[in-house]
Amino acid sequence: MHDVNPTSRRRFLSLAGSAALCGTVPVVTLRPAEATPAMLAAAIRNVVGEADLHTGKVKLDVPPLVENGNTVPMTVSVTSPMTAGDYVKSIHVFNEKNPQPNIGNFYLGPQSGRAQVSTRIRLADSQKIVAIAQLSDGSFWSTTVDVVVTLAACTEEVL
Amino acid sequence: MIAFRAIAVRALVLISVLAAFATTALSVYANDIPPGERRSGYGFMAPDTKAIQDDDTANPGMLWVLDGETLWNKKQGASDKACADCHDDAHTSMKGVAARYPAFDKELGRPVDLEQRINLERARHQRAEPLAFESRDLLALTAFVAEQSRGVAISAGEDSQLEPFVAKGRTLFMQRQGQLNLACANCHDDNWDKRLAGSAITQAHPTGYPMYRLEWQSLGSLQRRLRGCIFGVRAQPYEFGAPELVELELYLMSRAKGMPIETPAVRP
Amino acid sequence: MPSALINVPAKAKRGDVIEIKALMSHIMETGYRRTAAGDVVPRDIITSFACRYNGSEIFRAEFFPAIAANPFISFFTVAKESGKFEFEWIGDKGFSETASASITVE
Numbered sequence: 240m241h242d243v244n245p246t247s248r249r250r251f252l253s254l255a256g257s258a259a260l261c262g263t264v265p266v267v268t269l270r271p272a273e274a275t276p277a278m279l280a281a282a283i284r285n286v287v288g289e290a291d292l293h294t295g296k297v298k299l300d301v302p303p304l305v306e307n308g309n310t311v312p313m314t315v316s317v318t319s320p321m322t323a324g325d326y327v328k329s330i331h332v333f334n335e336k337n338p339q340p341n342i343g344n345f346y347l348g349p350q351s352g353r354a355q356v357s358t359r360i361r362l363a364d365s366q367k368i369v370a371i372a373q374l375s376d377g378s379f380w381s382t383t384v385d386v387v388v389t390l391a392a393c394t395e396e397v398l
Numbered sequence: 399m400i401a402f403r404a405i406a407v408r409a410l411v412l413i414s415v416l417a418a419f420a421t422t423a424l425s426v427y428a429n430d431i432p433p434g435e436r437r438s439g440y441g442f443m444a445p446d447t448k449a450i451q452d453d454d455t456a457n458p459g460m461l462w463v464l465d466g467e468t469l470w471n472k473k474q475g476a477s478d479k480a481c482a483d484c485h486d487d488a489h490t491s492m493k494g495v496a497a498r499y500p501a502f503d504k505e506l507g508r509p510v511d512l513e514q515r516i517n518l519e520r521a522r523h524q525r526a527e528p529l530a531f532e533s534r535d536l537l538a539l540t541a542f543v544a545e546q547s548r549g550v551a552i553s554a555g556e557d558s559q560l561e562p563f564v565a566k567g568r569t570l571f572m573q574r575q576g577q578l579n580l581a582c583a584n585c586h587d588d589n590w591d592k593r594l595a596g597s598a599i600t601q602a603h604p605t606g607y608p609m610y611r612l613e614w615q616s617l618g619s620l621q622r623r624l625r626g627c628i629f630g631v632r633a634q635p636y637e638f639g640a641p642e643l644v645e646l647e648l649y650l651m652s653r654a655k656g657m658p659i660e661t662p663a664v665r666p
Numbered sequence: 667m668p669s670a671l672i673n674v675p676a677k678a679k680r681g682d683v684i685e686i687k688a689l690m691s692h693i694m695e696t697g698y699r700r701t702a703a704g705d706v707v708p709r710d711i712i713t714s715f716a717c718r719y720n721g722s723e724i725f726r727a728e729f730f731p732a733i734a735a736n737p738f739i740s741f742f743t744v745a746k747e748s749g750k751f752e753f754e755w756i757g758d759k760g761f762s763e764t765a766s767a768s769i770t771v772e
Contacts, residue, residue, distance in 0.1 A: 245669050302444055307447075308733070309613060309615050309734060310612040334732060337732050338731075341730040343728060344728040344730040345726070352683030353683050357738070357741075358733060359734040381736065455689065458691075458735075458738070458741075461669050464671065465669050543738070615693070
């Protein structure tokens, strides 16, 4: 018996558990294509290339315990004077366990005034989120947060 | 003189004891949530989710409210009339309406909810086809009308003609059903301070319908929510528009009497 | 009936950093869900969002399926001059929507 990834087993059990609680068979199938750490690394490399990835300057605001993984409010901000000579060019957000590693890319400039973007994202499971900012001087800065996602108690039949 | 006062005092004590017993007996029988402990589902949410509901420019439910406003002014049906042609500015004419629905319809002789009222108006006055339950147009119109009552205290069920239907709704709320053999009351009256598989169990006050449910990623009606819950206990859900659903809606609204409307609410 | 909710301050002082919020109605179908029969529900998402301020682009975003339905975005810009903000959403299946809002900068 091959070693089943404990996270996906936990997810299966929790799905089965909630199904037992609510007596429904979830319509959604288990993630057919699970993102791997390699996919995340490749996606990051796509943006950063071979450059150094510094930690700092970037702040990711996500609720540590998410009420519903379908809609998670997220704010990413970067400390920067946002002047013509020193500004944030872009912010890239990645995730660890969704079927796909990318969440969104945001392009700013000195006219932005403040390097802060808010949106709402989907998270398939408890996982890490990575935000990487590219500054006008070409340097890359990143931060990582851990988010816990609970599943809805009763998944609904698609009515 | 003194003897008379003593009898009066004794009578007063007896009456108050009887009254206390009657109220206690009722509440013990019902396991109802004491009025002082009633809380909207809003209070059970995390701050980030509350923030989505609080900001009208970020609340996805407002997209339907805006659509509803367009539909309100659009001419419909064989009569080629818009809602606005009879009801004018909804901000004035519809204020307080959602707070007293479901309401009694004389012609049908039973209560109807807001979605059904809109379809009745379409049929009777606009001579237009009814909008399908959970269709975008019906949700938009209902959300627009209900939003006009935001902040208004719920008063549904006060009409004496509704008494037998409120009672029916209460029976439905209390009866065990489905393969899991659970009644609504088992969770929402008896266990609302606990969690079910990570999600908070609320008291089930329908203060913000139609509401944007994160689980649906869409706006939806109270009937959709009820059908989902009934399905969840492995019972056969009533069809949209069934009298049982309206009676349940009516009971739930009367149980939430006095709480303010929050439409369009956001819930997990 | 696609609809957008835009929030731009009606008035601002020159040099103020203002927040712009945009909410667009869209299902953002991920392309990972399956029907009861087992068929994949095809992807249908908004892929890009752009904002122009009096003609020049001040903000752009690329969305992936991990962006929630009815995508909401908030960003900042420096209020330079009175004029118009134009918003554009492009997505799968030829999705293309625009909206605009005016601002008075004194």
